[in-house]
Amino acid sequence: MSTLTIDKAGPTRKVKYGSMSRDRAWALRWSYFFLVLFAIFSLVPPIYMLITSLKGSAEISAATNPWWVFHPTLENYAGLLTSNQFLTFFRNSALVSIFVVTITMLISVPAAFALARMKFWGSATLATGVFLTYLIPDSLLFIPLFKMFATIGDWTGIQLINRWYVLLFIYPTLTVPFCTWIMIGYFASIPKELDEAAIIDGASWFQTLTRIFIPVALPGLIAATIFAFTVSWAQFLYPMVFTTSADQLVLPAGIITTLIKGDVFNWGQIMTGALLGAAPPLIIYAFLMDYYIAGLTAGATKG
């Protein structure tokens, strides 16, 4: 019905979006290429761990195809989950992480608030200083720290070395500076008028922090919490140095110390232990991912 195709828009002109969409298509292709590459790169090790964890020790030593399980078994899982030792590691890790996260938040949130808002003499320098401490690697610090705690033990008789709770003093040296830094950035993005309004409404500094800043900066707070948890959960060097007795060990140190006997590597259980150990942070990430991303990009998008 050609009579119905009346062109009301006047002379027709072929609109070309060509170059624009071609650019976009190429950009997308490259993005996918690299995303897939990095996805493979980061997913292969855990998959390899999962496969190995499902194999019995006979199959592992038989060196069959490493990417396939011929006789799947849960014996590694059963072995670890019924072993008191492993559960002790798990408990120690959980205790250390929960306490460290709590301590970190109790220190870094008020510290960040003070540094971001209560302009006092030297606050800017102090804020930079906080960040600089984070740049010192733990491999430089563990010997002086060990010496320090040994000396404290000698002087006061309070023995902290080889106790799991010594880690509660040490991990915050890593987590507090970084979390303070994240929170400073996040607090700084909150408009100044908001705390002025709160102050005029009659809030004290503490009330401004607890009733305005913490709820408003919740995504940042959660990002900082996840970070503190991940750092303390995955920390390897310090627990290796500071704790030695089997009942004081945390997961990463425990797996290495107890499942490698001399030159005998109990690969099945090592992989299983590592996988089980990776589970809690993974679960936390999965649930709080949106908050985490919102927190890390806060400074970038809010004026």
Added chain:
Amino acid sequence: MADVTLRKVIKRYDEVEAVRGIDLDIADHEFVVLVGPSGCGKSTTLRMIAGLEDITDGDIMIGGDVVNDVPPKDRDIAMVFQNYALYPHMTVAENMSFGLRLKHYPKAEIKSRVTEAARMLDITDLIDRKPKQLSGGQRQRVAMGRAIVRNPKVFLFDEPLSNLDAKLRVQMRIEIKKVHQKVRTTTVYVTHDQVEAMTLADRVVVMNNGRIEQIGTPNDLYHKPATRFVAGFIGSPAMNFVPCRLEEAGGKLNIRLTDRIAFPLPPARAARYQNVARSEKLLLGIRPEHITEAKPHSEPGVENFDTVLDVTEPMGMETLIYFLLDGLEVCGRVNPNAGARDGGPLRLAVDLNNMHLLNEGTGVVL
């Protein structure tokens, strides 16, 4: 409710003096607007009254008490900010009641005050919404509601309408005026918009460069400006300033604008400017509405002259005209039917009964 008094208030930031000795008396129930260009110290003055800035020197009194060292929360003031500063995680009701809850008011009292304020501001339906679900105008209402429920001695407004579009601004301006008529709380309002200042204020305080240029009712400032700054700042389009001098001609006083144009002064004006030195460099200040099309019959003090128009701007109820006087652009307002057109000739009348004579050097209106 209370009066607010500023005595020789100075604010210094390191090297810069933002406020240079301000004296201001604001009566109980009064609506005072601080107006001036950006950087004139008006916001700093407001923030000092609020207690958000320390004062370097001088005294601020609220209700007769010196509050120099009193923290903001104990000054019994409420403030409305330009960007509303609503608490994003609280509902409208929670935002409005935050101050009362901090002071542990009984729940019933809080509820009745919030309900009353919401009714007054017409936001009853929005009471359970979060700020991000509100439009700019609604947010501004909530911010005002937060101030009203506190029933403070003084309201402070810091450019509250600057973030709104032009139409909404006019609407909210009326809203603010209505609220003030109802609650009668002493109000200090800061704006850079002279129209807002004129329409809202009982008295306007014009500030410039950290000092008060003039305090007066909107009409006083408009008709009797004290300085060139005030004369030029208040009114839109702005007052014209034309270099001139006085000269004697046949026992009468003339004002000479250019070599070709000189007008005899009306008797009242002549008497007033009798003692001004003839050699003094002067400025004629004349508002655009006092330069109109020439009338068929002559009036005392109204002088006609011919000119060629440069540009015309039809506004509907009037036409703004621009012409050059010795290279200087001058603006007038004529009747749309007066035949004004771009580049066309027109016979104009200047009403010297409403002229101002300024000292060019000091900027003082004589």
